[in-house]
Amino acid sequence: MALMETTPDTLSAEPVPAAKPQGYWAGVAARLVRDPLTMLCAGMILALILAAIFAPWLGLADPYKGSMIARLKPLGTEGHPLGTDEQGRDMLARLIYGGRLTLFIGLMPVVTAFFLGSALGIVAGYVGGLTNTVIMRTVDVFFAFPSVLLAIAISGALGAGIVNSLVSLTIVFIPPITRVAEAVTSGVRALDYIDAARATGASAWTVIRVHVIGNVLSPIFVYATSLTSVCMILAAGLSFLGIGVRPPEPEWGLMLNTLRSAIYVNPWLSALPGVMIFVTSLCLNLLSDGLRSAMNVRD
Amino acid sequence: MTDLLDIRNLSIRFKGKRTVHAINDVSLSMKQGETLALLGESGSGKSVTLKALLGLLPPKRTEIKGAVHVNGTDVLSLSGKALQRYRGGEVSMVFQEPALALDPVYTVGHQIAEAVMRHKGLSKADAMSIALDMLDRVRIPSANRRLHNYPHELSGGMRQRVMIALALACRPRLLLADEPTTALDATVQVQILLLLRELQKEFGMGVIFVTHDIGVAVEISERVAVMYAGQIVEEGTTREIIRDGRHPYTQGLLAANLHDVARGERLTAIPGAPPALETRPEACSFAPRCPYAVAACRADLPPVICPSERRRVACLRAEAPMAAE
Numbered sequence: 001m002a003l004m005e006t007t008p009d010t011l012s013a014e015p016v017p018a019a020k021p022q023g024y025w026a027g028v029a030a031r032l033v034r035d036p037l038t039m040l041c042a043g044m045i046l047a048l049i050l051a052a053i054f055a056p057w058l059g060l061a062d063p064y065k066g067s068m069i070a071r072l073k074p075l076g077t078e079g080h081p082l083g084t085d086e087q088g089r090d091m092l093a094r095l096i097y098g099g100r101l102t103l104f105i106g107l108m109p110v111v112t113a114f115f116l117g118s119a120l121g122i123v124a125g126y127v128g129g130l131t132n133t134v135i136m137r138t139v140d141v142f143f144a145f146p147s148v149l150l151a152i153a154i155s156g157a158l159g160a161g162i163v164n165s166l167v168s169l170t171i172v173f174i175p176p177i178t179r180v181a182e183a184v185t186s187g188v189r190a191l192d193y194i195d196a197a198r199a200t201g202a203s204a205w206t207v208i209r210v211h212v213i214g215n216v217l218s219p220i221f222v223y224a225t226s227l228t229s230v231c232m233i234l235a236a237g238l239s240f241l242g243i244g245v246r247p248p249e250p251e252w253g254l255m256l257n258t259l260r261s262a263i264y265v266n267p268w269l270s271a272l273p274g275v276m277i278f279v280t281s282l283c284l285n286l287l288s289d290g291l292r293s294a295m296n297v298r299d
Numbered sequence: 300m301t302d303l304l305d306i307r308n309l310s311i312r313f314k315g316k317r318t319v320h321a322i323n324d325v326s327l328s329m330k331q332g333e334t335l336a337l338l339g340e341s342g343s344g345k346s347v348t349l350k351a352l353l354g355l356l357p358p359k360r361t362e363i364k365g366a367v368h369v370n371g372t373d374v375l376s377l378s379g380k381a382l383q384r385y386r387g388g389e390v391s392m393v394f395q396e397p398a399l400a401l402d403p404v405y406t407v408g409h410q411i412a413e414a415v416m417r418h419k420g421l422s423k424a425d426a427m428s429i430a431l432d433m434l435d436r437v438r439i440p441s442a443n444r445r446l447h448n449y450p451h452e453l454s455g456g457m458r459q460r461v462m463i464a465l466a467l468a469c470r471p472r473l474l475l476a477d478e479p480t481t482a483l484d485a486t487v488q489v490q491i492l493l494l495l496r497e498l499q500k501e502f503g504m505g506v507i508f509v510t511h512d513i514g515v516a517v518e519i520s521e522r523v524a525v526m527y528a529g530q531i532v533e534e535g536t537t538r539e540i541i542r543d544g545r546h547p548y549t550q551g552l553l554a555a556n557l558h559d560v561a562r563g564e565r566l567t568a569i570p571g572a573p574p575a576l577e578t579r580p581e582a583c584s585f586a587p588r589c590p591y592a593v594a595a596c597r598a599d600l601p602p603v604i605c606p607s608e609r610r611r612v613a614c615l616r617a618e619a620p621m622a623a624e
Binding site for chain 2: 024129191192193195196197198199200201202203206210211214215218
């Protein structure tokens with residue numbers, strides 16, 4: 001044949017990137033570090049979480065101890081840097097202790113829903129057929145209700161309390177995560193590398209465990225992080241409406257409700273819990289945006 | 300020695316909203332270490348045949364008749380563990396689009412090692428050294444660095460080399476190559492073809508090479524089978540097909556090339572389009588486009604004529620060599 005004999009491989013001329021063996025997560029971390037806004041948000045969230053965890057060791061005032069004479073003190077009062085609430089309790093302590101419950105109720109449902117919703121969605125997307133129809137149509141029913149209304153309805157039916165609001169928020173967030181998981185999985189299932197894995201003798205379980213989960217988890221994860229801020233606002237909303245956390249527990253939503261009546265007396269004070277909710281959910285949102293761009297290597 | 304591949308009267312039908320008769324009564328055999336090119340246009344059933352060989356067709360919607368034996372194993376009856384051992388162990392496949400056929404979230408070394416561990420039951424470290432050896436064999440420069448690369452960090456040609464390494468890692472007896480060079484640019488195509496030819500000699504395996512490029516088929520294979528509308532219309536050695544293509548479709552394919560065409564002249568083409576495969580063919584599928592068609596062609600399926608050993612033509616008029624145009 002007239003074709004050239006094995007030519008010196010032209011590919012060898014290609015420059016080899018230096019310092020190679022670098023994992024996927026190392027790459028994500030490197031990109032995150034180079035993104036100042038995301039790092040700032042991550043720092044804020046981390047600080048809030050750490051403050052909430054270590055609140056008892058921070059030398060704060062007792063968040064439950066009120067004082068009849070020191071009620072609704074303004075910001076910057078001696079001994080109470082952020083003032084006191086309508087029962088004379090130290091606002092700084094209540095805000096930091098409040099982070100415990102608020103962040104827990106704000107994040108836990110998303111974490112639980114992430115696992116349950118991903119499992120449902122991956123099964124629906126990979127198996128397809130009747131299984132898919134049953135799971136996805138059931139999930140669709142939940143989309144008939146606005147998420148706030150659904151959370152209120154379920155919480156109302158279960159009764160007030162922390163556990164019940166966790167359960168109701170989890171139920172609210174399973175459907176959207178399931179839907180995303182299903183969409184991503186059915187997309188991945190049709191790709192050649194799934195067939196290629198099967199063609200090299202992988203069992204259905206190996207294909208799901210290694211190739212499907214490996215490829216769908218990061219988009220689902222990114223979507224779930226974007227839900228955390230919504231969840232936190234919903235949790236605060238439930239407490240505000242009195243069907244979440246019960247007084248005297250410090251919780252931002254609940255504090256917003258009780259301080260509502262003081263808005264004409266001391267507006268700055270009553271805005272504080274709202275500011276906390278706003279800043280936290282903004283940071284969570286920006287963090288999830290940053291994560292998404294850092295994890296998206298395939299552009 | 301048993302034949303490497305023996306397909307007998309294979310028919311495949313996809314059921315669904317509309318039924319598609321994808322493969323109609325295909326018979327094909329290959330000896331050990333042979334290279335066969337499966338030539339045909341899009342939708343002629345080349346890829347479906349390959350997928351059937353690996354049992355990759357969706358079982359619920361597919362109806363398969365006939366028999367497929369690879370090295371004496373009845374492929375269509377395999378299931379579960381036996382099927383997993385067969386896939387990748389006996390037969391493996393190189394896909395058309397290497398960018399899609401490699402999992403983007405694992406390093407290429409990991410993916411090769413995974414297949415080796417699955418079939419040979421080796422430890423991860425041993426499997427990785429086999430993966431490294433395979434990358435060397437497919438002539439990837441600085442293989443030990445490439446081992447830890449992700450697919451998106453490699454060029455198209457490199458990815459296809461990795462794909463080949465992955466397919467050959469467990470030393471299959473039969474390699475199915477589904478248009479492995481279509482997605483690559485022309486210079487890389489030649490390198491991959493040469494590589495496949497060398498590896499075929501080195502490992503002594505059989506190769507089925509699916510392509511719609513007659514030039515590629517000539518370059519790589521000893522034998523050629525021409526497919527049209529889910530049937531094999533002509534089969535023979537590459538030389539026989541090129542020098543003495545008897546079926547009008549083969550002749551049309553050979554005539555339709557870009558060589559020796561004067562500027563401004565219309566290119567030679569086969570008029571018409573391939574038939575829809577919604578009904579089982581009752582007559583010669585090519586008759587509507589055939590310049591030599593007679594009434595008998597439209598009345599019944601064409602006879603299969605064997606002018607010499609291992610040479611077949613499914614055409615009424617194949618007996619007498621036709622006057623060229």
